[in-house]
Amino acid sequence: MTRTVLVARLDNAGDVLLTGPAVRAVAAHADSVVMLAGPHGRSAAALLPGVDEVVEWRAPWIDPEPDPVTRAHVEHLRQAVEAIEPDVAVVFTSFHQSPLPLALVLRLAGVPWIGAISEDYPGSLLDLRHRVPGDPPEAERALSLARAAGFSPSGGDDGRLAVRRPLPCVADLVGEPDYVVLHPGASVPARQWPPQRCAEAVQALAAAGYRVVVTGARGEQQLTAQVAGEVGIDLGGGTDLAQLAAVLDGARVVVAPNTGPAHLAAAVGTPVVSLFAPVVPAARWAPYRVPTVMLGRQDAPCRDTRARRCPVPGHPCLTGVTADDVVAAVGKLWRS
Known part of the structure; x- marks a missing residue:
């Protein structure tokens, strides 16, 4: 060894x-x-x-x-x-x-x-x-x-993403499990669903009977407040990464662009509605080995450009995704 x-x-x-x-x-x-x-x-x-x-x-x-x-x-x-x-x-x-x-x-x-x-x-x-x-x-x-390099997985390793457990208790932040998480932010702006569409999705999910939790990093409180509105639970800036993992673990479905929390959701085994901008290939970067519904035009002109800011006026790969599309995708994964 x-x-x-x-x-x-x-x-x-x-x-x-x-x-x-x-x-x-x-x-x-x-x-x-x-x-x-x-x-x-x-x-x-x-x-x-x-x-x-x-x-x-x-x-x-x-x-x-x-x-x-x-x-x-x-x-x-x-x-x-x-x-x-x-x-x-x-x-x-x-x-x-x-x-x-x-x-x-x-x-x-x-x-x-x-x-x-x-x-x-x-x-x-x-x-x-x-x-x-x-x-x-x-x-x-x-x-x-x-x-x-000579390091084969152990016989009992299923090859999925994972995190250390136990995770911290977050009941004081989100209450009981079984809710939808919507994470609007992304480290790369080209991968982000427009904030207004995110806010519309929170409203539509709440109207459809889902409890919605909105998550975000410390510098994203203005964004998460806008997106959560009066009906979502706003956790923007309120969690460290381990707490965020616990929040995602308690969700039935996570809605997120191609960004870290989508992979964190996969690491805790939670299905993902992936708002995926094709600036990088989905084959490589989609949520790994969890049930996923991918939304967004994968044939958009920005495909494979690796752009950090959308090079196409109107951000067509993601602006065509509607709140109704997200509600339908969440319902599909919720029932699976």
Whole structure:
């Protein structure tokens, strides 16, 4: 058994959650798993089963609002890795990210074996240069790297997303289970359903007899207040990630764009109405292995552009989705 493994995923919470099955596979063969995560993914890393310790570091080549590259910042990471003394490092990335800058720092920190998926020639930076054919779901792409590195899942692991349990009690926030969660925000504006449509959906869901909870991050209170109106329970800024997981766990259905809480809903096993803008492929990024109804034009002109802001006037991929469409999708999943 390998003594200490460093696993890395340096971007957002949803991305970290999608590495969960791969991290559990690593943990099945390691005495200790330390996860290197960025500031936007640290809280998700702490929720992953199999992770013993989380080290936070902001990667200048991955973070959406990176700080300048400085010798001190890179030296901080090198020293942190030296203190961990990993026997192995497995660097998880999205298809458009290079593992090589991190691999270089890990080499300088003395890590003896490093594996990653890399299209670029890695020279001596990687001991395992893994390739992934086709366009599999992101969780399966990461798991294929773990397998290639010699970390097969344990026999009882079903390969789904998961979080540590028990989750905190949130009855004081939402009351009894069996409600609909609508999460209006997204870290990438191009993936967001217009706020007015979200508000209309809350009104329509409440009129159809559903109890509706509106969730959002600390900087989204104005948005969640607008969306919840007088009929929704507004939790904007009122939960940490573990509490949000518990809120989603108590829901019968979650309505969300392609953003972290959609993957968090999948990690607690809750069905998702996915308001999916096709700027990235649904085959790769749709909620993983939970019942899902996908809404949004997947053939829209923005398809596969990876745009952060919609490049098409009117945001046609999502503005065509109506409140009635959401009510119908929620009803379908509620009855399933």
